[in-house]
Amino acid sequence: MLHRDISINTLAYCRGADDRVEGVLYDFDLAMYVDANTPSSKHRAGTTAFLVLHLLEDRTLQHRLVFEYESLFYVMSWIIAYHKRGGAAIEGNPFGRWYLGTADSICAAKFGALRSPLDTLPHHKVLEDGLWRLQRLVRDAVFRMDDAGRSLRHPNMDYELLPNRGLNDEVLGLTADGFSRVLQWGDEIEIYERDRVGVRR
Template identity: 25%
Template structure:
């Protein structure tokens, strides 16, 4: 995908905590940013994640630290890049069934997709939300206060594997640590991440308990992982 637009920098390089929080929320929640670009789905603007899904039925499917950027001219304005692996799963009221794929960046893939048994599951909106969750933790814990990558960090196994070890490491990450090992000074960022840990941990626990229940809502992990719940965790930052 080729994108022409204002110059941008990676989100993790935004050192002001308040700007970082605002930009991260904007990437999930939705803002239209005029661009000129080419894409097989023939959209006319770069749209941040939720609006992209709601307006065109498109999932990003490859969220990572390189796809979450901000404008150099406005550090609170998130820019979502790299739609090469995007899938259209909805066309108006009609649900589409694109061929299942395991595309994505390994450290940030949903645990549902980290499987070697059977065909890959259909891609869901909550899979992208789970990627946002992992990216937030990665950015808070892997980069120092100057935006440089730490030599020692807790995420080495996430990109090294094997898959069973990655799943185990992500389960441990979700178990709501009392303190996030981050050099960012904002308590609200750590609270946001802890709230998300609770949401995803509870959702996956419910899924495991209701494994044989045909009525379990897999699209939202029993209603725990939705756009509103994700953004609700962000709104609790000041509580």
């Protein structure tokens, strides 16, 4: 299943039955059941601030699993650079260029985010290593897709030819169950969550 609208408004967390922190993804209004490398409908879905580069460049491009990873990276970047302990936002949204402007200017801003070091607020530092891994994975996938297809500056990239060139989601290191493997967050989440709510055990 592809969610197709991973954003700051569709992610949450809670404690599971074993008292471990678990992520929650909800609001499946735009979700579709598809194989990891089978195209979905040709309809651009998603929240602009977290919409992926290729969908910004080509409104008719079909949704893929790789896009879910990229949207997650934008969401996590938003959290660690914009939200203080407890969830309140800092003054001045550093991500205004991700949703204000033309598709070209938004794409350029996000392209820069994939290539730049993460800007992390102090209380999110424990999550930094996992986000670096996700950033590198997404950046490498985007660049390899461009190399095998067409540049982001040319909106008619033929995504359907990529698997024929040996470039599918699995080759890119992207699988349906791969988020936790990429982030490798275990004790980091426990430490972060306890510090965030002020609990000491």
